[in-house]
Amino acid sequence: MRNSIYITAFTLITGSALAQNIGGDNKPAPSTPAKVAPATATIQPPATSTTPAATNATTATTPSTTPPAPPVEKPDINLKISGGYSHQFNTAIEGSGSYTADRAYFGISSRYTLTETVTLSVGVAYEYDYYKFTGNSVFATAAWNNVETLGILPRFDIKINDHWSVGAAPLLQMSGESNASAGKTITGGALVNFRYAFDQTHVLGLGLLAKGQLNNSVLVVPVPIVDWEIKKGLRISNVRGPEANPFVGLELVQELSPQFNAALGGAWEYRMFRLDDSAPFANGAGLEQQITLYGRLEWKPVPQFRVDFLAGAAVMNQLKLYDSSNNFIGSEDGGTSLVLGVFASYKF
Numbered sequence: 001m002r003n004s005i006y007i008t009a010f011t012l013i014t015g016s017a018l019a020q021n022i023g024g025d026n027k028p029a030p031s032t033p034a035k036v037a038p039a040t041a042t043i044q045p046p047a048t049s050t051t052p053a054a055t056n057a058t059t060a061t062t063p064s065t066t067p068p069a070p071p072v073e074k075p076d077i078n079l080k081i082s083g084g085y086s087h088q089f090n091t092a093i094e095g096s097g098s099y100t101a102d103r104a105y106f107g108i109s110s111r112y113t114l115t116e117t118v119t120l121s122v123g124v125a126y127e128y129d130y131y132k133f134t135g136n137s138v139f140a141t142a143a144w145n146n147v148e149t150l151g152i153l154p155r156f157d158i159k160i161n162d163h164w165s166v167g168a169a170p171l172l173q174m175s176g177e178s179n180a181s182a183g184k185t186i187t188g189g190a191l192v193n194f195r196y197a198f199d200q201t202h203v204l205g206l207g208l209l210a211k212g213q214l215n216n217s218v219l220v221v222p223v224p225i226v227d228w229e230i231k232k233g234l235r236i237s238n239v240r241g242p243e244a245n246p247f248v249g250l251e252l253v254q255e256l257s258p259q260f261n262a263a264l265g266g267a268w269e270y271r272m273f274r275l276d277d278s279a280p281f282a283n284g285a286g287l288e289q290q291i292t293l294y295g296r297l298e299w300k301p302v303p304q305f306r307v308d309f310l311a312g313a314a315v316m317n318q319l320k321l322y323d324s325s326n327n328f329i330g331s332e333d334g335g336t337s338l339v340l341g342v343f344a345s346y347k348f
Contacts, residue, residue, distance in 0.1 A: 078111050207222070272285060272286070287318075
């Protein structure tokens with residue numbers, strides 16, 4: 001039952017979670033500016049004239065105004081650096097102790113305009129999680145604490161016309177404890193999506209994510225895309241969260257001023273990683289998943305720089321453990337815990 005709720009929650013509230021986790025671009029493709037009709041000038045002939053006819057003909061074919069200059073081309077490359085930190089407070093494990101988690105995030109991404117209709121985004125993202133377990137649960141025995149995740153995402157976006165766009169991205173991810181065998185931490189997959197822009201403030205889309213797991217299973221889920229202005233200053237979206245946050249979910253975003261936005265949202269967080277090769281369950285796999293409900297305050301002191309403050313609660317926590325042969329060892333549910341975080345990004 002709980003697993004069904006997790007998958008449902010993922011489908012409903014996480015539009016590009018795993019894609020953002022590995023550096024994907026989380027903004028809809030810009031629409032083509034509206035075409036502007038060429039400037040014209042109407043020349044009225046004078047009531048009387050002593051000018052020779054040839055001169056009148058020349059005057060009639062010479063425009064009286066200068067045509068507008070063509071628009072200035074925007075740079076075809078941009079670079080973005082992002083980072084963040086969050087702390088998950090004490091989370092009870094059913095009758096077997098508790099754990100806390102500190103998480104640090106870093107990402108760098110660049111976007112290249114290849115043609116008028118094709119762009120390439122290349123991103124690298126890193127996450128470091130430090131867990132501290134207490135009690136005598138099997139997870140305390142497994143004693144995972146330092147977990148590192150590195151992801152790479154090259155992504156192509158193709159603009160079909162003023163409304164339709166398609167995106168495709170292979171993904172490569174490494175996730176494991178610091179002393180895990182690097183070759184056993186690798187998983188891969190792919191993400192594809194289609195987006196329809198009714199206009200610049202109303203975008204809907206749907207994609208499909210297929211990703212291999214460390215227990216030799218495959219995660220296949222639909223990935224909706226929503227960026228819809230309900231009314232001026234208020235929108236529902238799952239592409240406008242903090243850049244470095246790997247689990248941006250569906251949000252209700254209210255513009256407070258040109259520098260401040262406020263949002264309420266929720267996201268499904270899913271982490272699977274390889275255990276150390278010298279741990280009690282050497283080369284096994286650990287899994288943590290939960291749903292985080294949060295509020296955030298976004299501050300943009302200048303257009304290129306953004307800071308987000310986040311506070312919320314992690315609910316429906318669940319931990320799972322597998323051995324090196326991918327046999328399921330055990331699972332425990334966790335209680336509700338407080339989460340605080342701060343994220344920042346700068347676009348060059």
